[in-house]
Amino acid sequence: MKRLLEREVKKTVQRPMKKVDDMTALLIQELMNASTSFHKLHLQVTGPGSFAQHMALGDLYEALPGLADTIAEGYQGACEMILQFPPKSPIVLSSVDEAVDYMRGISEAVKDLQSVMPHSEIVNQLDLVKDAINTAKYKLLFLS
Numbered sequence: 001m002k003r004l005l006e007r008e009v010k011k012t013v014q015r016p017m018k019k020v021d022d023m024t025a026l027l028i029q030e031l032m033n034a035s036t037s038f039h040k041l042h043l044q045v046t047g048p049g050s051f052a053q054h055m056a057l058g059d060l061y062e063a064l065p066g067l068a069d070t071i072a073e074g075y076q077g078a079c080e081m082i083l084q085f086p087p088k089s090p091i092v093l094s095s096v097d098e099a100v101d102y103m104r105g106i107s108e109a110v111k112d113l114q115s116v117m118p119h120s121e122i123v124n125q126l127d128l129v130k131d132a133i134n135t136a137k138y139k140l141l142f143l144s
Helices: 002-042 050-079 098-114 120-142
Strands: none
Touching: 002 098, 002 120, 050 098, 050 120, 098 120
16 A cells, blocks of 8 residues: 555655646756757848848857756756757748847746746756857847
């Protein structure tokens, strides 16, 4: 009977974390894909303001893989488990306006994950993602 109760308690504890695990894996996958999407747009911008856009997108696409990796490794270490990443392709961005909208969406996903994340050190790493996005948005909206 004791083992059965222990198994049920373990299942109960794991169910809420399953949602956080899934949200974390989805966000990490999105950050990796976003890097590719921003990189491709970075190579395609032309016209007035394109140098500033090129640089802002370059800074962001270079930062995201490292941030995603740090979050993934930290979370997996904190939870002592390996995340399962969903198969998902990067989106195609046709303009800087689309990129800024995409950044806003990623920021919202980060905030949503932060609201349920039980590990403060991961919450802090997620703040660095928002900071990188906010810096890129500033440069794209006001310097290009």
